[in-house]
Amino acid sequence: MQRFNTLQRRVEGEPGGSNGLLSRALAELERALEEVRVAQQQLVDNRVQLEQVQAELTQQYQKYWELFDEMPQPYVVTRTDTTITEANQATAELLNVSQRFLPGKTLSVFVCEDRTRFLQDVARIASSEESAELRLKVRPREKAPLDLVAKVRGGDALRWVLVRV
Numbered sequence: 001m002q003r004f005n006t007l008q009r010r011v012e013g014e015p016g017g018s019n020g021l022l023s024r025a026l027a028e029l030e031r032a033l034e035e036v037r038v039a040q041q042q043l044v045d046n047r048v049q050l051e052q053v054q055a056e057l058t059q060q061y062q063k064y065w066e067l068f069d070e071m072p073q074p075y076v077v078t079r080t081d082t083t084i085t086e087a088n089q090a091t092a093e094l095l096n097v098s099q100r101f102l103p104g105k106t107l108s109v110f111v112c113e114d115r116t117r118f119l120q121d122v123a124r125i126a127s128s129e130e131s132a133e134l135r136l137k138v139r140p141r142e143k144a145p146l147d148l149v150a151k152v153r154g155g156d157a158l159r160w161v162l163v164r165v
Helices: 002-013 021-069 089-095 115-128
Strands: 075-079 084-087 131-138 146-153 157-164
Touching: 002 021, 075 089, 089 157, 115 131, 115 157
Parallel strands: none
Antiparallel strands: 075 084, 075 157, 131 146, 146 157
């Protein structure tokens, strides 16, 4: 803007410059600069709004994670192939595996009886997108097998509540 103002003063200071082609070009340049300034201000405003939304989303995610992780019952979220995407602390304690190592493991690896039937049941539940109960025998790492009832809700992601029998 300073360079533009300097050019404009030079043109206005020259004889006949205010009516010439150069004056019209400078007037057009002034309009273009104003449009750029307005667009820049809109970008700054949009960035501030995005930062506020990001902060709110981060806060909501933290709140969700605290609720999820502090549930007293083992709760697991898996893909339809039983690959764990999320598991709360109660699940980690039940399966005797550190919570940070559970995502990426398949829940079926802990099933110690008739995995084929288990996987067929899971496929059926996933395709129906309804709730179901499964009786399972799971083997926690380095512990004796446990009988569980799994309450499963189907869909793209399966949500499991595990209850000891």
